[in-house]
Amino acid sequence: MLRFLLLGIVLLFIEFYSYQAFKLYFKRFSTRLIYIIVSVLLVVFIAYGFSTFDPKTPDMHWSLWSGALVLLLYLPKLIITVLLLCEDIVRIVLGVSSYLKREYINWNIKDPSKKLKSDEDGFLPSRRKFVSNIALGIASIPFISVLHGITIGRYRFQVYEHIIEFEDLPVAFDGFRFTQLSDIHCGSFDNLEKLQHAVDLINSQRSDALLFTGDLVNSVASEMNPWLSTFQNIRPHTFGKFSILGNHDYGTYARWETKELEEENFKAICNLSDQMGFQLLRNEHVRLTKEGQSICIVGVENWGTNGKFMKYGNLDAATEGVGASDFKILMSHDPSHWEAKVLEHPKQFQLTLSGHTHGSQFGIEIPGFLRWSPVQYIYKQWAGLYEQMGKYLYVNRGFGYHAYKGRTGIWPEITVIELRLKK
Structure with a gap:
């Protein structure tokens, strides 16, 4: 039971970061809602496919499709997660550095009116769109490759x-x-x-x-x-x-x-x-x-x-x-x-x-x-x-x-x- 709980936490973590990249391009609530619904349905399909796995029956196609979808969807999403997570680490470092620098300067200023104010955008610098562009671009490579492997590659006899x-x-x-x-x-x-x-x-x-x-x-x-x-x-x-x-x-x-x-x-x-x-x-x-x-x-x-x-x-x-x-x-x-x-x-x-x-x-x-x-x-x-x-x-x-x-x-x-x- 514990391993399923840990797996669920990891998947939610990956889905959260994938959504961060997605929402930078799609501002409308309806589009974001469709993305969430489709993602949930695919997870349900994958779970169903694995639940029907029975090595004693010759029909294993549901479970095979589930395995293919895991690789097709979560390998690109994992890449997006790693890149955006690295960006967040940089954002946290920059945010902490900026905060400490501001506090050090303010500590030496006696006049309250001259003290530096905190950034209106918040503690963390905003997420940069070009990082999401890079993440999506890199993630598209395994997505297209796996899609080719599922549709064509498995019968590409050499x-x-x-x-x-x-x-x-x-x-x-x-x-x-x-x-x-x-x-x-x-x-x-x-x-x-x-x-x-x-x-x-x-x-x-x-x-x-x-x-x-x-x-x-x-x-x-x-x-x-x-x-x-x-x-x-x-x-x-x-x-x-x-x-x-x-x-x-x-x-x-x-x-x-x-x-x-x-x-x-x-x-x-x-x-x-x-x-x-x-x-x-x-x-x-x-x-x-x-x-x-x-x-x-x-x-x-x-x-x-x-x-x-x-x-x-x-x-x-x-x-x-x-x-x-x-x-x-x-x-x-x-x-x-x-x-x-x-x-x-x-x-x-x-x-x-x-x-x-x-x-x-x-x-x-x-x-x-x-x-x-x-x-x-x-x-x-x-x-x-x-x-x-x-x-x-x-x-x-x-x-x-x-x-x-x-x-x-x-x-x-x-x-x-x-x-x-x-x-």
Whole structure:
């Protein structure tokens, strides 16, 4: 109860300062009243959306819209609040300084008629309109960016192509291409046409295999019902399609009346891979053979360093019968697994594929200049290609979206990697 009270106080504080900026431009009482009414209605809508959140149902759109509105409305308002609060601190300092200076001067003046009078406008200097102009101008940047992310960005699928060279790649697999998908989160989708466009993009890649690195659903298998036929349209790949489980695919975020219902849901989620034409790898591997040579696709269950995520991945079990010199592509959903367990594993995993972070679905990426997302303060490897000790990790930015119904600056990703033999 206390945290809700504190949250309410913070929101009132933010709304108060946002209103200060608004009323400088709109003098009429009716306009200000409309602003207040609309603000109250939006808060009620957000509260209602969060109150309807139920991870056990495939329909999570009300809560997703609520999360999007929080970011859309309160990130700009927070910026306005910080800037106007800084101005108020300056106003208080100037007011106190002016008061002390006046009192000091008056203390040395004997004639009461010559004493300085206090400012008629009050103790504090009046709020300057240009500061509000700056605050509103800066706040408009995240507002427009988030609005774009909600309306366009979440379906702005991008193909990221990479060539990675290895000294120990079998010659027969020089030029081998595969597509990586991750974090589909099908329960968040609401546009079949946009989804079909993404599938068409996947099918247009000249890839030999397709690898999916987990989080097919948000929590329940039935989320896939409206989209299953679309994903079944992903073309067959010469060397197959493979998948693993992510933390959401275990269904543990939903509240289940019985353990039996939870287990049935988990089995149904696992069966979705087969229905989509994917081979699900659960701490196991497959060997791809070409011209008498082979590489191994190793898939482990979820393993993350964060205590709230499961540690089911077992590298030893997944590589039973695989030699240290075999070329291996490891599929492991959580990128924190790489530094914690994979890098120094004796079986030598040349390339690891992960997802999980979504790039926070919010950030800035300007190639060669700037790369930032709040998720980087949680995950050291959060998007793109990383290299250590001659081994590589690729973190996919995610195909779908979750929690925030949008993508701002971090677009949904279809990855195509080509393996090359280092000359």
